[in-house]
Amino acid sequence: MPRELVDYRDSEEALRASEARLHEAQAVGRMGDWELDRDTGSMSWSPQLFRLFERSSALGTPDLNEALGYYSLESVELTRAAFWAAIDTGNRRELEQTVLLPSGAERYHATTIVPVKDGSGRVCKLYGTTQDITERKLAEQELRRKTYEIEDLYQNAPCGYYSLDANGLIIRINDTQLRWQGYEREEVVGRMHAAELFSPASRALFGQVFRTFKRMGVLHNMDMELLRKDGSILNVLMSSTAIFDAQGNFVASRTVLSDNTDRKQLELERTAHATRLADLSRHMVDVQENERRKFASALHDHTSPNLAALQLTLTNLARALPPAALPGLQPLLDDAQALLLDTTSGIRDICTNLRPATLDYAGLIPAVQDYAQQFRLRTGIEVHLDTADFTMQLPSNVQSLLFRIAQEALTNCAKHARARNIRIHLSNRDTRLVMRIADDGVGFDPHHLGEAGTTSPGIGLITMRERAEFAGGRFSLRSHPQSGTEIKVTFDVGRSGVLRPARRASDFANGTTLPTGTQ
Template sequence: MPREIPDPPNTEEVLRASEARLHEAQAVGRMGDWELDRDTGAMSWSPQLFRLFERSSAQGTPDLNEALGYYSLESVEHTRAAFWEAIDLGARQELEQSVLLPSGAQRYHATTIVPVRDLRGRVYKLYGTTQDITERKLAEQELRRKTFEIEDLYQNAPCGYYSLDADGMIIRVNDTLLRWLGYEREEIVGHMRAFELFSPASRALFGQVFRTFKRTGVLRNMDIELLRKDGSSMQVLLSSTAILDAQGRFVASRTVLSDNTDRKRLELERAAHATRLAELSRHMVDVQENERRKFAAELHDHTSPNLAALQLTLANLARALPAPVLSELEPLLDDAQALLLDTTTGIRDICTNLRPATLDYAGLIPAVQDYAQQFGLRTGITVHLDTTHFNMQLPSNVQSLLFRITQEALTNCAKHARARNVRIHLENGDSRLLMAVADDGIGFDPHQLGESGTTPGLGLITMKERAEFAGGTFALKSDPQTGTEIRVSFNLQAGEFRKHPRGARSFAHEATTSAGPA
């Protein structure tokens, strides 16, 4: 059978289908088309165009002047001029407009105007399209706003920014840094390397750091000194991160500089205050030691002769009494002699605690040895003094300090440690002076000091403050199983300490043996 040949499509149906697709496309794209007859001024609008302008089809198609009434004042003349230019010059026009709709909404349109010429070349008709581009315009405005904010933040941030290329050339700089330095952008960008902005003292350091930075990609909080155009300097804190390409090669830096002037000034002021406080503290300690020395001397000078005379008087009195009377009064005289001896010993101990005379005329080690012997007799704790590696003569204030710390450490040991032995070690090297006092007592947990239910450790605090006032360091180590050790150390600075001319062992070698009771 022969194949049936379908009827050709109806031209009108094809046209309607095509027109429907066009209208659907215009609705999706929020676009309408129009035509304008030059001679009559009549316009034709597509249905979508009515919707774009919120105009009812019952109102009919407006002419050009009425259509221009939808545009904002800043767009009317621009649009009118574009229409006349298309007619007079026959040139295609593209423009964007701001539209005020009857609902009060403001929208943005993009209009394309295409001139149509007759056979003689005269423009007799215009046609074109108008599309709603409000979303795009608002997105562009938001993008411009954010871009402006970011640029404003970069240019006017309270810190300086710059970027360097791999050669250290400045390729970008913000307004804040320009104001700090007093330069114009044209003087710096592309014309100066970063090291030229730094003071001579900082340039060598920056050169070393920049080479390392290009490898590591990170630089944090480097103190550096900028040099302004007028020659004055400015302290800044510099931090930077690197921009790398896909192969990990250095491309540029992102660098931020914070004004460090106030912090540096405060640091200098704080250092000056700390120095002054240390001087006052040392002076206070010196005054205290002098008062202790004075009081001990006065106490000894006023009481010793009288106590000795009283002891001699009691002895003479005993010899002068008749035997029967002496036999009756002898118990009272013995009590008086014992009380006198106890008073003499007590005053001697008080003077030693206040300021042992040995410390002034013989030095630290004999004073510690004497005190350790008395401490051992009084407490039953054996004290070992080791000065094998010590050969320095110390300033009097340091001797006083170390003696007081030893005194406080032994007192703490007697009160709390339940120790049987204490070892005092004193040594010096080329750069350090060290004293350590360690016991074999019950120890404690240093982290619990000051907590509820524990003693406040005032003795430890006193020792720490004494050491730090004199410029030394204080360290504490304690464990319930191994006992307690304190270490006081000083950095030996040129001229501050000197070796003893006779050698410390010439007067202290006996101190290396046990100083406890036999």
């Protein structure tokens, strides 16, 4: 075989192999190539192009007008204009088109148009490529949709949002906060420092907090006041996180502001309600003390003269009896005398528990001393009263409150502590009043108090705590098995003698229960 023929066949085979690789590459890339003759309007399509347009090869290659029939109306005009621009200018053109396939599917194509000139420089034909970019376009559309959703969420979220640079300059702010404060974006971004967003009261706090925030990188639920452009105030809760670079340097903040108006209003209402509740509770205590005083006075006034008269009558009766009858009646007289003395003592104790007269006539310290003496006689437990650091003059309602707490503490100790000694310490510094009551009894584990099967329900301690807290004081308890128990009551007494709350009044609205393990 002649060598020329062998070379021709080799070249032909290499060409076919190259075309096969090209067709394979086009199939993988979902791309076809085409060519258009300017003068005749005839076109040639690669096999992949037929597949892209779902056109049977039996129909042959369409001309330009027929090919344009595959495109949407908008894309037809765009494609026609691109073809003429390439012919007129001789420059390459690229465009994206929307394709409506015979199956009813919608696809997106990217077409590149390359002009070819003849020897005189005239564009005589066009050739190019068309690629299916549907997946990319759909991904771009989804990305745009999500980007819009995120931007819409940022701009119109039901909270304010802004970002600051390291100098506190506002670099981003959402529409919600701009509406809250009545500003235009151009007035704020890159022009205002964050401190200018807040009221004078919150501005100084912001300056202190921002310096710490740039080091720590987090801030949670801080009460702040936004200053609107018209000068009005909006209460907000501010939370922030920081963005740091790889070297740990502060880059920017991400700050969320939530409208705190409703919560503030609820707090004010709750505080007012709690204040009314505390006032009512104190009034009820005063009413109870007055009733106790009246009942004790009435009981004493009605029984004491009669008991005294009965004692005198028994004495006179014993003297009037004949000497011969006295031995037989003496045991009965002795029993009557003993019964009378016991009744007198019992009524005296009842009156003391109801309202000791000493409290009204001599004050807190003598009243506690008298009650401690009677307590020792009844129980055998020694009570030591320390008032060396107590110099405060107290109004009657405060004295009544402290006496009732001491009374309840001693009663509680007698029931549960099995103590030999109790110490009551009263002290004050400036307007701060402290009463400590400690025993050397068996103590208990506070964590087990109130559990099923325990013998100490803790009613006494609940009563003491409620008395203290309703009056605006603090109540604390320490106890440990075999180490005794100590209670501590603290009050802040104003210079006028009125108890001032040592805790917020709103705390009472949330309930005043003992911590787990309080007796």
